[in-house]
Structures are given as structure tokens and as C-alpha cells.
Amino acid sequence: MSDVRLENISKRFGDTLALEEVSLHIHDDEFFVLLGPTGAGKTTTLRVIAGLEKQDDGHVYLDDMLMDGAQPADRDVAFVFQQYSLYPNMSVYDNLAFPLRSPLRRLPEGEIRQRVTEAAEKLRITHLLERKTARLSGGEMQRVSIGRAIVRQPRIFLMDEPLSNLDAKLRESLRVELKHLQKTQGSTTLFVTHDQIEALTMADRIAVLDQGRIIQNGTPFDIYDRPSTTFVAQLVGTPRINLIAAEWQDGAYRTPGAALSFARQNGAAAEKVLVGVRPEDVRPGAGDFRGEVVLVEPLGVETILHIRTGEITLLCVVSGLSSIQLGEVLSFGFAVERLHFFEMNGRRL
Numbered sequence: 197m198s199d200v201r202l203e204n205i206s207k208r209f210g211d212t213l214a215l216e217e218v219s220l221h222i223h224d225d226e227f228f229v230l231l232g233p234t235g236a237g238k239t240t241t242l243r244v245i246a247g248l249e250k251q252d253d254g255h256v257y258l259d260d261m262l263m264d265g266a267q268p269a270d271r272d273v274a275f276v277f278q279q280y281s282l283y284p285n286m287s288v289y290d291n292l293a294f295p296l297r298s299p300l301r302r303l304p305e306g307e308i309r310q311r312v313t314e315a316a317e318k319l320r321i322t323h324l325l326e327r328k329t330a331r332l333s334g335g336e337m338q339r340v341s342i343g344r345a346i347v348r349q350p351r352i353f354l355m356d357e358p359l360s361n362l363d364a365k366l367r368e369s370l371r372v373e374l375k376h377l378q379k380t381q382g383s384t385t386l387f388v389t390h391d392q393i394e395a396l397t398m399a400d401r402i403a404v405l406d407q408g409r410i411i412q413n414g415t416p417f418d419i420y421d422r423p424s425t426t427f428v429a430q431l432v433g434t435p436r437i438n439l440i441a442a443e444w445q446d447g448a449y450r451t452p453g454a455a456l457s458f459a460r461q462n463g464a465a466a467e468k469v470l471v472g473v474r475p476e477d478v479r480p481g482a483g484d485f486r487g488e489v490v491l492v493e494p495l496g497v498e499t500i501l502h503i504r505t506g507e508i509t510l511l512c513v514v515s516g517l518s519s520i521q522l523g524e525v526l527s528f529g530f531a532v533e534r535l536h537f538f539e540m541n542g543r544r545l
Contacts, residue, residue: 198224198258198259198351198352198384199221199222199223199224199226199258199259199260199384200220200221200222200245200256200257200258200352200384200386201220201221201222201256201257201258201260202218202219202220202221202241202244202245202254202255202256202257203219203254203255203256203257204217204218204219204253204254204255205217205218205219205241205244205251205253205254205255205256206218206251206252206253206254207237207240207244207249207251207252207408208252213408214237214240214408215237215240215241215244215251215408216407216408216409217253217254217409218237218241218254218405218408218409218410219254219410220241220403220410220413222352222384222386223384224384225382225383225384226384226385226400226401227375227378227379227385227387227398227399227400228384228385228386228387228399228400228401228402228403229386229387229388229389229394229395229398229399229401229402229403230242230386230387230388230389230402230403230405231389231390231392231395231402231403231404231405231419231431231432232390232404232405232406232431233390233406233431234390235407236390236405236406236407236408237405237407237408238356238388238389238390238405239356239388240408241388241405242275242354242356242386242388244256245271245273245352245354245386246268246271246273246275246354247263247266247267247268247270247271248268248275251264258271258272258273258351258352259351269300271351272350272351273350273351273352273353273354274345274346274348274350274352274353274354275345275354275356276341276342276345276353276354276355276356276358277341277356277358278356278357278358278360278361279361280329280334280337280338280340280341281341282329282337282340282341282344283329284328284329284330285328285330286328286329287325287326287327287328287329288316288321288324288325288326288327288328288329288332288340289312289325289326291329291340291344292312292315292316292325292340292343292344292347293308293309293312293347294344295344295347295348296308296311296312296347296348308347311347311349312325312343312347315343315346315347316343318343318346318377318380318381319339319340319342319343319346319373319377320339320373321336321339321340321343324336324340334361334362334363334366335362335366335369335370338358338359338361338362338370339370341358342355342358342374346377346381351384352383352384352385352386353378353383353384353385353386354386354388355374355385355386355387355388356388357388357389357390358370358387359371359389359391359394360389360390360391367391367394371394371397371398374387374398375397375398387399392431392432392433392434393434395416395419395432396416396419396420396432397416399415399416400415401413401414401415402414402415402416402419404419404427404428404431404432406427411424411425411427411428412424412425412428419432420432420433422536422544423472423536423544424543424544425538425542425543425544426439426470426472426538426542427542429472429536429538433474433475435475435500435511435513436475436511437472437473437474437475437536438472438473438474438475438478438510438511439470439471439472439538440454440456440470440471440472440473440508440510441453441468441469441470441471441540442456442457442458442468442469442470442471443467443468443469444460444466444467444468444469448460449469449471451506451508453506453507453508454505454506454507454508455485455505455506456485456505456506456508458471458530458532458535459532461532461535461537465545466537466539466540466545468540469537469538469539469540469545470537470538470539470540470542471535471536471537471538472535472536472537472538473510473530473535473536474534474536475500475510475511475512475513476513477530477531477534477535478503478510478511478512478513478528478529478530479528479529479530479531480501480503480512480514480520480526480527480528481526481527481528482527482528482529483527483528483529483530484527484529485505485527485528485529486505486525486526486527486528487503487504487505487510487525487526487528488503488504488505488523488524488525489501489502489503489504489520489521489522489523489524489525489526490502490503490504490509490522490523491522492518492520492521492522494517494518496516496517497515497516498513498514498515498516499513499514499515499516499517499518499520500512500513501513501514501518501520503526503528510528512528
């Protein structure tokens with residue numbers, strides 16, 4: 197496959213700065229995810245790599261070859277869009293074969309048949325090859341869309357939120373299939389999403405993008421366990437992280453709105469901080485603090501508790517179905533070794 201390098205890419209649309217000095221290196225055979233909210237610049241990044249948009253500054257390299265002036269057709273990348281972009285009056289077979297019959301390729305029909313058959317088997321759509329795409333479900337159409345990219349055997353796959361229009365169960369199924377397909381094929385893949393579950397479960401590495409800038413770049417473990425800012429901490433993790441304002445008083449960080457205190461950790465030296473506590477690191481029944489359970493959300497595999505202490509309500513996750521009842525007053529503590537400390541401006545201490 198291929199590796200991709202972006203060096204200080206900037207892109208403006210009128211007065212809007214869509215990308216600001218974005219630098220990335222996506223390695224050969226890597227599943228790389230761009231994660232960020234709507235409007236962060238994720239799709240623009242893909243379009244710059246594909247040559248569908250021309251950057252204002254910076255450089256794009258594929259396999260160390262400068263691509264700034266190369267046309268989209270000469271970059272040999274496959275783009276899988278959020279919308280399926282299939283020909284409704286063609287069969288699935290003809291949709292898959294279409295890019296191989298283009299004037300740029302014009303492969304022999306025997307080779308086309310072999311590539312289409314192999315892609316259909318990998319995506320489990322062999323039984324659909326003779327069916328018109330207008331008669332397919334959303335999940336089937338997205339499989340065909342991905343298959344049309346696979347048959348091309350491109351340098352890199354660019355996937356722009358391809359699962360966002362599917363229902364939850366189908367998204368989960370296709371997540372597994374895409375990850376398996378990428379690893380068995382050894383394909384270089386850049387996958388764009390605003391869904392943190394997709395990012396954490398699929399990525400070898402994640403870059404968090406916000407307002408056109410890379411905020412953090414690392415493994416899923418890095419992003420979840422050592423978020424560089426409160427923005428990243430809140431973007432990744434379900435339920436959301438608890439952020440508690442605290443001040444240094446009498447040898448500990450104490451919360452003005454509740455009787456909570458936190459020991460100073462290595463590197464935490466500011467007088468005022470935001471303390472981040474993941475819900476799974478709030479430990480009911482073990483600690484010196486007390487609070488009232490104001491909401492219980494049983495989800496089967498886990499239960500989310502909302503614990504009010506003073507003016508603060510904490511989210512807490514416990515395994516399985518909990519016997520803790522609404523209105524119950526309980527003691528709780530924190531996994532102190534897993535606390536996160538941030539400056540008031542959001543940067544990690």
C-alpha cells in the first residue's frame with residue numbers, strides 16, 4: 197500500500213480557516229482515524245489528500261512523492277463517501293466493475309470478474325451481485341460502496357464517515373468487518389468520524405481535530421487515558437468525564453461547591469485546577485465522601501449512577517445491574533491514581 201504525509205496544510209474558504217497548519221504522518225498498513233466534531237475540518241483534510249481541494253499552504257506526499265500538483269486521478273486513492281454514490285439502475289456487479297472499466301484502467305473482463313468476486317466474498321455480498329442497487333438496504337449499499345473502492349486496489353482508502361447513516365446494530369457489525377478487512381488486506385486507511393466509539397475500537401492511531409487544528413495525536417490508549425486538553429477528555433469517553441473545579445487549600449485541592457478534596461499529583465502545581473474523573477473511577481461504597489443518588493440508568497452490562505454531593509453531580513459507572521436505589525445516600529471515593537488535572541484554560545498539567 198502506501199504512506200501519507202501532510203506538512204503544515206492550511207486551507208481557507210473565504211474568511212473561514214478550515215485547516216490550520218495540519219501535519220500528519222499515516223504509516224503504511226495503518227488504520228488511522230481523524231476524530232472531531234462537525235465542522236472540525238475532517239472532510240476537508242480528506243479532500244486535500246485526494247486532490248479534490250487544493251491547499252493554500254503546505255505539502256501532500258504519498259510514498260515520499262510530492263503530490264501538490266497531481267490531479268485526483270493520478271493520486272490513486274479510493275474515496276468512500278458518507279452517501280453511497282451508486283448507480284441505481286445498474287446491478288451490484290456492474291457497480292463494482294465500473295471503476296475497472298474506466299478509460300484509465302480498461303482491465304480485461306476476466307480480471308474484472310476475479311476482482312469483483314474476491315471483493316464480494318470479503319464483504320459477504322456475493323448473493324447480491326445480480327440485484328439492482330436500488331433494491332438494497334442501507335447496509336448493503338454501503339458494503340457495495342466499500343467494495344467498489346476495494347476492487348481498485350488503491351494506494352490508500354479515504355473513508356468519510358461511511359457508517360454514520362446506518363442503524364446502531366449495523367454500524368457495530370460493519371466496524372468489525374472493516375477493521376478485519378483492513379488488517380487482512382494490509383491496506384492503508386484514513387477514516388473520518390465524529391463517533392468516539394468508532395475511533396477507539398477501530399484505530400491504530402487517532403488524531404483529534406478541532407476548528408482546523410490537530411489537538412492531540414496518539415494511540416486510542418493515549419487519547420483516552422492521557423487527554424491533552426479538557427476538549428479531548430470530553431470528546432472521548434461514554435459517559436462523559438466529570439470535570440470538577442478545585443482550589444489549593446490546606447494541602448489539597450478542594451471544591452468550593454462540595455466537600456471533596458484531591459491530593460496533588462505529580463505535575464499539578466496550579467492554584468486552581470479542573471480535576472477530571474472518569475465515571476468508572478468513581479468508586480461507590482469505598483471512600484470518605486457522601487452523596488445522594490439522584491438518577492439510576494440501568495444499561496444491562498453496566499449501570500450509570502448520578503450522585504449529587506453539595507452543588508456537584510457526578511457520573512459513576514458500575515458493572516452489571518446495580519442494587520443501588522434512587523434516593524439512596526452512599527459513601528464513595530475516587531481511583532486517585534487515575535485522576536486527571538488540567539489548567540483552568542483546559543490544558544493538561
